[in-house]
Amino acid sequence: MADSSATNSGLSKTLMPVPDPHPDVFDVEWPLRMADVDRDARLRFDGAARHIQDVGQDQLRQLGYEDVHPAWIVRRTMIDLVKPIEGPEILRLRRWCSGTSNRWCEMRVRIDGRKGGLIESEAFWIHFSRETQGPSRISEDFLAGLRRTTEVDRLRWKAYLKAGSREDAEQVRRFPVRVTDIDLYDHMNNSVYWSVVEDYLETAPELLKEPLRVTIEHDSAVALTDDLEILLHTYPAASTDKFGAELADRTVRTLTYAVGGDVKAVAALFPL
Template identity: 35%
Template sequence: MRPEDVTHTRRVRLDSVARYLHDISQDDLQASGSEDAHHPWAARRIIIDVLRTCKWPTTMTLTRWCARATTRWLSIRVQLTDEHGGIIETETHWTKINPITGLPGPISADYLTRLTDGLLDTGARWMAPTTPARDDLQRRPFPLRASDADVFGRINASVYLQAVEHELHRRQELVDKPHRMTIDHHSTIRLDTPVQLLIADDADAVDLTFDVHGTPYARARVSLI
């Protein structure tokens, strides 16, 4: 773990965890010789359960396996542990994207067999995000920077969680206890997209909707476990 991955309290940030999940996925593609045929991917949902906080300085170990799969969709579990008993459990729902059309594309039989030993979950489903129906939503602009976009012009998944971390800075009571962060993505946000954050606070949770002209493009929720 590096100093730039943590908060001022030395807690590993959620956006850093998201980057770790991307990195280990890329490393797996390279190790299996599948990088050319299986890139890019889109993270439709990321679930991060912080059971015991991981703090700097430490060395983290990531253990990765496939939980569910279809021919176009994977659910990958990654457990992160550190030298001092910190533990974070994650699950990411990845969709294979055709780099030409931008639409979901097929995963090769060889790669699926390597990940799942041939076991597919044809009933896997993903639900689009929604905005909480309430009158006390806070609204604020979410300005994007040139460095927020990836090589395909999409806003990187870790950028969304930077916004989540900014809200958690004032909700320290949530991160001091075991908590779950879930983020669901519906539409691609690009650099020229005007984004507003709609924020809903509760005693044991905070919700963030990434809103574009009244449409929820993504929604994140942090709640106590």
């Protein structure tokens, strides 16, 4: 894969390769647990999302910034299932920065299994102030550390996805929000959005037979009392230039997370 400075942008972007060896790549190992695998022992997308969150928190703690920068909101997560990771397994997780700005950053996480399974990911994280309830500046010393693994220092937010409409949805399905889905920010945790993806993959298992990219963009939070619905749309090859010319040769499926007329998030799935 190309270096991040030469990476294309958009839904088909090439993810920055791991700068290994590099002293600023956070590198840890831990076991794959039973709660994160499906009936075939595959590490699920929601399980991978939890690992991505956990390794981020561990890195903050190791660097000594967990109290300085405790609050982060994910705006977009892109996960590539390159080769399924199947248990029992020991996971190696490497995390590093692939782009920065004063108030947000993109963080890469690569998850390797010892048996050859591989998941790549990149997440757009916004540093959040609980006092102002908005984006907040990242401290200069912490930002300097992030920049040691990337040349991208003027990262801008640009949405890759647009919601599908209720009127032409192939399917509209309710997704009950449970008490256990709600985190300390009083909204549905990021990993739960990925369980919606797993629900869909149960109906489309053929997508797991080849490398698959899934991207979720968040517009606003889902609360416990929300009546959440999932809208399914399928865009066949030759009709998918709306996602970028590079994807015009393949089918793209979208899942729109909606509460009434409000769009909360959008997911896109397509083969790599």
